[in-house]
Amino acid sequence: MTPHRRTLSALLLIGVLALTGCATHEQPAPAPDQGSAFPVTVTPKGGQPLTLTAQPKRIISLSPASTEDLYAIGAGGQVAAVDKLSNHPAQAPRTDLDAYKPNVEAIAAKSPDLVVAYYDANNLVSGLQKLKVPVLVLPAANSLDEAYEQVSLLGRATGHAAEADKLAAQLKAQIAEVVAKTPKPARPLTYFHEVSADGYTLTAKTFAGQVYSLFGLGNIADSASAAGPYPQLSAEQVIKADPDLIFLADTKCCQQSPATVAARPGWGTLKAVRGNGVVALDDDVASRWGPRVVDFARAVGDAVSKAH
Known part of the structure; x- marks a missing residue:
């Protein structure tokens, strides 16, 4: 499959998983x-x-x-x-x-x-x-x-x-206020944003990735950005990167949770798992670029505050 077709397939997958979500x-x-x-x-x-x-x-x-x-x-x-x-x-x-x-x-x-x-x-x-x-x-x-x-x-x-x-x-x-009120961590934190349990994720070159960047978080998938804004990482790649935080945007579509992540082979030793840094998000809120993006920012801010 060519890179272009892989990118198109990934984008379609992201859409199917993400665009399933009363405006606040x-x-x-x-x-x-x-x-x-x-x-x-x-x-x-x-x-x-x-x-x-x-x-x-x-x-x-x-x-x-x-x-x-x-x-x-x-x-x-x-x-x-x-x-x-x-x-x-x-x-x-x-x-x-x-x-x-x-x-x-x-x-x-x-x-x-x-x-x-x-x-x-x-x-x-x-x-x-x-x-x-x-x-x-x-x-x-x-x-x-x-x-x-x-x-x-x-x-x-x-x-x-x-x-x-x-x-x-x-x-x-409102997003600027959330960012301003979130304590800055003593050291830069890294994260993995899971779109689906088979490793699809996103890079900083997406609207959601930009939200994470506002809090100073580093995206472990950015090294795979050549595959497009929604690359697929293997479990080995995630384990090797050992992110501080894991955000699950597949809790509704794929029934993922901190418990299911901890049960994956090799994932139990990750910093995010050991430090209660696996964050369950609402799939829709985390994937739609509409008015609830503020709710997404608040969820990220809360996770950063707890990891501080």
């Missing part, structure tokens, strides 16, 4: 008249400009992270349907729509005036364009700044620009 930053329902901001043109990073002539009233979200963003900025009342993995917030109109194998006819049958996706599969974009349905593709954020920008972009696309900009600023400030 919900805003009031949209005001009756938000139409004065339209027409509006929005341009995702690396994407094509999209012009919306009127405020969308029937939005379909095929991205769990974007679903959380939409509700957090007050656009939840405009959401007509979400994909089957968009399990947060609870009131989101969840359907059997599949973001990985989207059915253009099934989506169009719900009469959307805007479709938000993070992945263009099964000719989703071209198929909906033929039906004159606007599609906004917001890929997985590679950094916190990209996550904040997606919040603001969704705000402009839905008529909630002020609410979205306010939320983005709040998220940035």
